[in-house]
Amino acid sequence: MLDRSTIIGFISGFTLILSAIVLQGDLMVFASMSAFLIVVGGVLAATLVNYSYENIKYSFLTISRMMGAKSVDLRTDMELMRMFAKKVRTEGILTIDDEIKDLNNDFLQNGLQLAVDGYNRKSLGNILDDEIQSHERQLSISVKVLDSMSEYSPAFGMIGTLIGMILMLQNINDPESLGAGLAVALITTLYGTILSNMVLGPLAGKLEYLSKLDLNRKEMFRVGILSMVEEENPRIMENKMLIYLEPKQRAEYKKYHEKLPYGTNREEKLFQEWTKYQNKEWETLNENLEVETG
Amino acid sequence: MLDRSTIIGFISGFTLILSAIVLQGDLMVFASMSAFLIVVGGVLAATLVNYSYENIKYSFLTISRMMGAKSVDLRTDMELMRMFAKKVRTEGILTIDDEIKDLNNDFLQNGLQLAVDGYNRKSLGNILDDEIQSHERQLSISVKVLDSMSEYSPAFGMIGTLIGMILMLQNINDPESLGAGLAVALITTLYGTILSNMVLGPLAGKLEYLSKLDLNRKEMFRVGILSMVEEENPRIMENKMLIYLEPKQRAEYKKYHEKLPYGTNREEKLFQEWTKYQNKEWETLNENLEVETG
Amino acid sequence: MLDRSTIIGFISGFTLILSAIVLQGDLMVFASMSAFLIVVGGVLAATLVNYSYENIKYSFLTISRMMGAKSVDLRTDMELMRMFAKKVRTEGILTIDDEIKDLNNDFLQNGLQLAVDGYNRKSLGNILDDEIQSHERQLSISVKVLDSMSEYSPAFGMIGTLIGMILMLQNINDPESLGAGLAVALITTLYGTILSNMVLGPLAGKLEYLSKLDLNRKEMFRVGILSMVEEENPRIMENKMLIYLEPKQRAEYKKYHEKLPYGTNREEKLFQEWTKYQNKEWETLNENLEVETG
Amino acid sequence: MLDRSTIIGFISGFTLILSAIVLQGDLMVFASMSAFLIVVGGVLAATLVNYSYENIKYSFLTISRMMGAKSVDLRTDMELMRMFAKKVRTEGILTIDDEIKDLNNDFLQNGLQLAVDGYNRKSLGNILDDEIQSHERQLSISVKVLDSMSEYSPAFGMIGTLIGMILMLQNINDPESLGAGLAVALITTLYGTILSNMVLGPLAGKLEYLSKLDLNRKEMFRVGILSMVEEENPRIMENKMLIYLEPKQRAEYKKYHEKLPYGTNREEKLFQEWTKYQNKEWETLNENLEVETG
């Protein structure tokens, strides 16, 4: 499933454009298979020359995968990491061996597994770093692919319009048809502009934005995993990880934990049911655990 | 309340454009709900795809909050910090515990509170650094959101014009109406250009400019707080902080303090009434304290 | 031979453009030797002024050489390097002296030869580094040449159109011919736009993309060669080199080797037949070696 | 007074544009108060939103101050610094206390004063560094303000033209007036283009260029002052400062001093009359001192 703002954006954007047309005239005037083919096909052809089929496919897979990802709440991630860190501190790292397989973030799962396997801080740090960097390289290529496509779009719109205009001007016997011919010629420019500004440009921007969030989350996990391996105080780990949260979320998280009454059964409860809460909103997790506390 | 130059800019800009229209023709020709919808709606839709609803809302909240902030005079901040530093030097850091709650800059309040709570220089330095950096990240996203919106504007103006032109050229039976049709079609381009160059572009620029001022001020506070924690001579703190002032303001501040007669009751007076002066212009503060000196 | 996606891109792109023309009118209208000369000739002339004949020739040689290169599978490179490293570890570096001449990657061949010749890690590291850097400089100039050509294209299209329009407007006695004259004038703009967006721009992008892949591969070889010279454990070499693979390929490679049953004759077989597999897909190598294993 | 090349540029540029008009038609056709108001007013309004009134005023003050500065010859600066350094080396830094007040470069005056006041090398180095950096920040904002204005200009030219065209197309009853209407509409575009390319763009470029020269000169003074404080050999100071001169000027300066006969009364003469020569061309200084030498 796409992320909500993207869907709302696409629906409202195209509704606006379509209703602007319908209110003033006939929608069918704007439906042109040849305009569609020259713009979309031309963009794909130029991108094939520029990159490769695999790159294009991978870009769209990445963006659909990223936008379809279950909503991510870094505060929930914080709770789980804190819980694991406390377990590791008191009962040793092998305690979480069974839990790891239930994690549904590959990076975190892989990192914790390596920690359990006994890698030392330095080599584990290098491995996680390389992982993040090679992920970053991949994502930046995908963003570039979408950016190039967005830049080729208006050019192919213009190519279609130029072809249409040249043909129309050539057969100018009937001046009456001149207007209609120009109208048809302009449709490819319209398609190219819409494809670039309503679809490909915003999608490239979204992928870049989501990439940053994802890399930020991976960095947060990396800091947390390394802190566990060094058996640092969970409180220190928490402070190191909190930097990666937005100021507002960080404040909420800190305030909540400061006000938490001492000696609740929150932690134990969370450890038994944590799989239910991963990728859920932090509020959901709190509500459920709260009830028991009360 | 918006900052003054923004208001004056908006009022004078739109007055100019509107009077240019009124002097030459009928204003109603230019009022077009559909043009407004396609430009503003299209920009919002593309931005929703590119970012998320939260980002857009946050950008506008940030800029309105920043522009509505009470005027900031770094020289007044200097006076208060100097006063606190002297107290801390002579009577210990706990003296200012009561004062902190009256500060109305969150960053300064939070930083001094941590100093009172006994954090050492190094960890306090890290915390304040992280705070500034995560604030910077947030602000740069907000600037990018406004920049993207400013870039999408002319494109949607063009999309509206293309739709209008295609429809007009299609129904060209009545050549008389051709002019009026083209006029209507061009209105979306006009809206897109105005939205981009009179509203969104300048607002993005303003946010970037105010962000820099705000981060500069935070850096200044950070340097001051750390200097207090290390119990450095207030004079040294003053010199370190002065770097963040504009050359002209710095010169005025230094000149004023050099000429100040020895042994006035200025400091004590300020300590009793400082809450009245925070966020006020430095001149106001000086005038009031001067009277007593004289 | 060009790489597949480039061929498919060119064929599909030009097919699209040509069929868009044929379906609507006469292809011959668009065939204009003078338009071709002014755009292609003008771009070449401006590029000659900007760079030199050698640069232009070298850019096209580079891109045709790079795109014609046999497909490169970094996993196959990994297998060969691993095999060499094991030989070197057990039997000394002179063992591979005979093998080196069969390698068909110049950089790897040269690097291993220097290793056999007894260069120490530090000077060998410097030599390979310089090699990579000077290669990088050369490639970035080639990319710039193609980029400049792509930027000059639309300008010469516009120059041709301006010349055509001025001549047409000058001899405006026969308003009937005005359309045809404009049509002819627009053809150079069409050529310039197609040359820029369908040929030179994408080729510049492709060269940049392939350069990165090539430099990445060279970096991988460099790390491997230096690891051999230091007689590190082949496993460590493998881990260092794996960073340069894409995440997906890395995972496949690691998984495959983890599941490999102990004590197969795979290694020996590979050592005898490795020349057959270099530059082949990894899957091909595996299939063939698998049979023997089974 | 503005610097000469700017005046010549403005006069020749506007003369060219005006004579191009006068030779072909009536200048009054192009005089349009409303076009002037919408372009200049619009640019100012957008810049007010983007920055603040103070920034705009400061930018124009800076550029007029910088362009009005007496011509600067770094070789003359070299002569004075060399003279001071020799005095300081032989008679101690207090010797120049009286001279400092006659210097008319604020940065140099302030720096030497601090040196006389006894600041050590390290803190003086920091102070001068901060001074240069905060000056650099200020100047880069001023350049940005002018750059933004130059970018808003064509947009407001286009806004004016769009308004004119829409009004004209609306009242198309009289096709005769269509041409005149379009002519009037295009005048704002002309104004916007001229404002951007003949005034604001070049001024922004000039300010950036002069800023670099000014910062270069300040860096040269900084190096010289610090060298004096450390009581280095004036020859060493000279060599350190010479780096900041253009190659040609540096060569001339070095050649001149190498050929200077030993034991002239040049130095003493210069020390008595140096205030006459500061900000004068180096050639002037040489000519006058030469006479006495001969």
Place this chain on the structure above:
Amino acid sequence: MLDRSTIIGFISGFTLILSAIVLQGDLMVFASMSAFLIVVGGVLAATLVNYSYENIKYSFLTISRMMGAKSVDLRTDMELMRMFAKKVRTEGILTIDDEIKDLNNDFLQNGLQLAVDGYNRKSLGNILDDEIQSHERQLSISVKVLDSMSEYSPAFGMIGTLIGMILMLQNINDPESLGAGLAVALITTLYGTILSNMVLGPLAGKLEYLSKLDLNRKEMFRVGILSMVEEENPRIMENKMLIYLEPKQRAEYKKYHEKLPYGTNREEKLFQEWTKYQNKEWETLNENLEVETG
């Protein structure tokens, strides 16, 4: 004399444009002194405001000097440096004192002279570094000047066209003359586009390209001179300098010297006649020395 590719580029480019005109119509239609004046004059005026007369003159002097430089073959430079280094190693640095004055590269001559004068490695290294950096600064300003001119060109073309169109539309009594008027108006746009894309843009690019080659050569000399001062083995110097050659030239040079039979009189011969070969192609040098060897 200009470098060959520039001449060929200019001749072929303008031949193309002129023949495109002649084949279709009358060349005289395109000859317009006023269009030439407004474009070239306007660009010069704006550049005068932006920079200064000296900068513009210096830019064109630099590019004509650089393009007129005798062809440079780094391999010939290598041979000479190698020869000097061997002399210095065996007979001391004073041996080359007489030779230096015959060198026709200022940087090399100056550097070697300082080496003979007895500067130590560190101060000589600093001097040569400063020399290269200040040269780099100068060249980057010259490139910027040409770049700005190239950017102002189309703008002044547009200004001329706007003036022409406004005048034409104003006096629209005779619709017949409308075409001719528009034709004349468009000529300035044509001039501006050609000036930017066929002359100034490519020249700016050429200067940037030649600057890089020149700085690369200076860096090579610097490395060689410092190696001589340290009396390193000429072979080591050779290897350090070879990095600055293109891969292909480097390979040729290395191959040639490896195959050279031992004990030829090549070196002595070169030392007696080296002035004949400097700035000549390496092949020429080889042919002549070869004969004697055989």
